[in-house]
Amino acid sequence: MSLTWDGDAPSVGEYLELRRLAGLSRRAPAAAARGLENSLHIVTARARGRLVGLGRLVGDGGCFAQVVDIATDPEFRGQGVATEVLTRLLDWADAELPATAQITLIADPGAFDLYRRAGFEIRTGMIRTQA
Template sequence: MSLSWSDEAPAVGEYIELRRITGMERRAPSAAAEGLRNSLHVVTVRERARLVGMGRLVGDRGCFAQVVDIAVDPEFRGQGLGTEILQRLIDWSKAELPASCHVNLIAEPGAFALYKKLGFEIRTGMELSVS
């Protein structure tokens, strides 16, 4: 298996498809295009031309950044791709964002161990969202 890594955003269709096969919430194509275009940084991994993993950083480039869209094709899980994607996002943020920039993420309970291993802390509080 030959994997290639890139900092290039995926095409909208393959982004939507990776989200679908990983059980993530659906995004409208126009919203996905806008989101991808406005990413601070993107990490993708491919087997040949096929998108098999990705992650993004979004934010204001100064005070706040958030890790989003960490997704690995189910056929490729268990190989450390999610950890490597997240590490590449962290490395980029340390090199490119101010040291005082707060980098956060919202994690599913089953993923806490991975994120803690890479330096994230679990914070108590309340997540609010508007739909």
Template sequence: MERSYDIETAIPTPAEYVELRRKAGMSPKEVETARVGLKNSLFAVTLRDSSKLIGMGRVIGDGACFFHVVDIAVDPSYQGRGLGKVIMSQITAYLDAHAPKSAYVSLMADVPADQLYKQFGFHYTYPKSLGMYKRY
């Protein structure tokens, strides 16, 4: 029998966020900085197994010209069940409803997650542009 999970359009607590990022092998964040960043999300979706946070994704940006998809994460013990697709479906529905025709929606894709994002219409920017970053 297929297991169902609770899908919420809400941000996780800062402590949950930091812990899920750690479990998923993402760069660490401090709880206090997470508190500020999370409340400034344009959109967030969480997946829960009972009350346990098992997946999430967010959209950040200016709400008109630029949207950036971030924090797509699934607890490793729940990976391989299509939960990344569930998260991206929720994010896509938000963007379809809120992003104007001229908006630029971006994300940074880790390999092999780039294959998931391709299913939702994302394309590589290379060779016209390259993603760049600066970490503090």
């Protein structure tokens, strides 16, 4: 099936549904709306108009950016959707962010290979999450 790609933010409902399908944590609709609105860049993949892949860059636009929300509908896993989403996000970052910008992400161990192939390396760190 042919996918269409764009940089438009999905609706809050689409975003929350894809996160659910992809097994990502729940977000409140108001928080999701604010997060989508404040993204540096968004990449979406659609099949027949339905959101099947997503990724976002968030950050300050100068020194720091973080890859978040890499999500693929389970029906489309194994077809390179996440790889293409990540590639498009990083291509945008290379073109639009200063060369000295640090791009980070937090990944589940099952996704390490995807991010290693894109040039990321594992480092130790800490995270604080809200309830």
